[in-house]
Amino acid sequence: MVTSITSFGRSGLYDWMMQRVTAAVLMAYTIFMIGYLLFSSDLSYASWSSLFQNTAMRIFTLLAILSMVAHAWIGLWSVSTDYIKKTSIRFAFQSVCGLLAFIYVVWGIQILWGV
Numbered sequence: 001m002v003t004s005i006t007s008f009g010r011s012g013l014y015d016w017m018m019q020r021v022t023a024a025v026l027m028a029y030t031i032f033m034i035g036y037l038l039f040s041s042d043l044s045y046a047s048w049s050s051l052f053q054n055t056a057m058r059i060f061t062l063l064a065i066l067s068m069v070a071h072a073w074i075g076l077w078s079v080s081t082d083y084i085k086k087t088s089i090r091f092a093f094q095s096v097c098g099l100l101a102f103i104y105v106v107w108g109i110q111i112l113w114g115v
Helices: 012-039 045-053 055-083 087-113
Strands: none
Touching (some): 012 055, 045 055
């Protein structure tokens, strides 16, 4: 039996709900970005830069990054616990996934907020 010590959520129901919430955030962000790209008359560096200078857009983008990482973690954790039976290999796989998720979040924060 696989323990939930490396799971993102507290239970299967919590993980299921997080998958749905993060998917909704990612869908909203994708629709917004496609709409912006389709209906913006000027797609220059200045307009793109001014879009991301807006604090609300930065927060929305950060929420999308965090949602992407949480969504990916839950999905990869579920798949790895189902298909990787050897504990050491599963632990290594989940560790690499966790490290990459952390790197992507830090990198996204640096890009968005210029830290």
